[in-house]
Amino acid sequence: MVISGETLYIICKNLTDVFRAEKVLSEAGISVRTVPSPPKEAGPCSTVLEISGNDLEKSETLLKQCFIETVKVIPARAERTALLERLTGFDRSSAFSAALSRIMEGSPPTLPDLRVLLEAAGEDRQILWKAADNIRQACIGDVVDIRAALEFSNHCRRNCLYCGLRRENRKLARYRMTETEILDQALKIKEMGIRTIILQSGEDTWFTTERIVSLIQGIKKETGMRITLSLGEREPEEYIIFKEAGADNYLLKVETTDPALYKALHPDMSVVDRMEHVRMIKKARYITGSGNIIGLPGQDIDSIARDIIWCWQEGIHMIGIGPFIPAPNTPLEAHTPGAVGLTLNAIAVTRLVCRNAFIPSTTALATLDRKAQMQGLACGANTVMLIMTPPGVREKYMIYGNKMMVDLEWALTMINSLGRKRPSYITGAF
Numbered sequence: 001m002v003i004s005g006e007t008l009y010i011i012c013k014n015l016t017d018v019f020r021a022e023k024v025l026s027e028a029g030i031s032v033r034t035v036p037s038p039p040k041e042a043g044p045c046s047t048v049l050e051i052s053g054n055d056l057e058k059s060e061t062l063l064k065q066c067f068i069e070t071v072k073v074i075p076a077r078a079e080r081t082a083l084l085e086r087l088t089g090f091d092r093s094s095a096f097s098a099a100l101s102r103i104m105e106g107s108p109p110t111l112p113d114l115r116v117l118l119e120a121a122g123e124d125r126q127i128l129w130k131a132a133d134n135i136r137q138a139c140i141g142d143v144v145d146i147r148a149a150l151e152f153s154n155h156c157r158r159n160c161l162y163c164g165l166r167r168e169n170r171k172l173a174r175y176r177m178t179e180t181e182i183l184d185q186a187l188k189i190k191e192m193g194i195r196t197i198i199l200q201s202g203e204d205t206w207f208t209t210e211r212i213v214s215l216i217q218g219i220k221k222e223t224g225m226r227i228t229l230s231l232g233e234r235e236p237e238e239y240i241i242f243k244e245a246g247a248d249n250y251l252l253k254v255e256t257t258d259p260a261l262y263k264a265l266h267p268d269m270s271v272v273d274r275m276e277h278v279r280m281i282k283k284a285r286y287i288t289g290s291g292n293i294i295g296l297p298g299q300d301i302d303s304i305a306r307d308i309i310w311c312w313q314e315g316i317h318m319i320g321i322g323p324f325i326p327a328p329n330t331p332l333e334a335h336t337p338g339a340v341g342l343t344l345n346a347i348a349v350t351r352l353v354c355r356n357a358f359i360p361s362t363t364a365l366a367t368l369d370r371k372a373q374m375q376g377l378a379c380g381a382n383t384v385m386l387i388m389t390p391p392g393v394r395e396k397y398m399i400y401g402n403k404m405m406v407d408l409e410w411a412l413t414m415i416n417s418l419g420r421k422r423p424s425y426i427t428g429a430f
């Protein structure tokens, strides 16, 4: 039963229909967002339309007129009241509790509410993390997804102030893996049972459109794995070409949505372009990843809150949130790292707001504190990325120093300690 005014998901047969429907509804003045599917409803379609129940009748009529078939309409709620009741020590009179109640009940995220939640400390922090863990369980379930990153080139034409791969870091020994080396490593990843490979690099134009297409087609043919690209900004048409060649997901973190901070950290880039690239990626039908860095010099709480609201507005499917780690031989090498507690709060708030998104507990978090990666999984995250770059070159993928080489053994240790479920595709011992 649909309660008038409540938020609804319209599920379509395929992504083409989702984006056609979005266009039709928004042109008719209906407020609509394309958001990640609830995993139980995902089927072949990663994205659903979110509308208000008040607009249901009008939307259904319009979609029918345009021959857009819908599979079903479901309420977006996730037993929120019951989840709120389960939180112990919940003092309903505080500003924190009021903000948490509003967000858990599905109110659109506001800057004041997210500010209060991000600043949660002491008992409030424990409640925030528990609430996010409850939502994660209700919306995504207990399985921790495991993916493997292959960092195949550390050449980069960009100069991001925080990153050890920046072009002006002349102390870094550069490498590019050959296509054969990449394919061999992809086969090893496949043999471990992993289903998704993340091909990551600096912005390396030596890897032309043709070379990336060849990699995608080779990996698909030899392994059948899902492919996530994390290559930085590419030409608009390349996103479409790579998708048609077989890539499934694309990860492009916005890093920060704060225009002044973005400009200060990325001298030759613009946040408007960055956001536009993320939109192009989503329009090209990728499962779209983005996210931010926590604790960048000059960043404040409001800026982090705005990043989360942006991910919500854009309906990002995978949201990576990692702490800033000062990297040797960069202009920010002497700065303080991002705080673990604030990063965990940001993961928790993101889970509460973007409930169906995939949220990794990041390598950066593990690098600051191994146990913090486990805490990330206990406060909203549901994915871990293994570093599968071969020894000999992995030491040179120095985005920051002392990077923690998260491996399958550690991932499974975390899953077991937390009483979570390993994915069915990982059958090995440990």
Ligand code: SAM
Residues within 6 Å of the ligand: 162, 163, 164, 165, 200, 201, 202, 203, 230, 231, 232, 233, 251, 252, 253, 255, 292, 293, 322, 323, 324, 325, 326, 327, 364, 399, 400
């Ligand atoms: N070049 C591609 C790009 O920028 O999207 C992909 C590779 S880049 C190394 C992957 C991510 O590393 C970036 O999105 C950024 O968030 C993260 N990163 C780089 N330097 C970092 C640092 N010092 N601390 C934390 N994260 C960092």
Ligand code: SF4
Residues within 6 Å of the ligand: 156, 157, 158, 159, 160, 163, 164, 165, 166, 167, 201, 202, 203, 232, 399
């Ligand atoms: Fe290059 Fe990405 Fe590092 Fe920026 S974050 S310098 S684009 S590798």
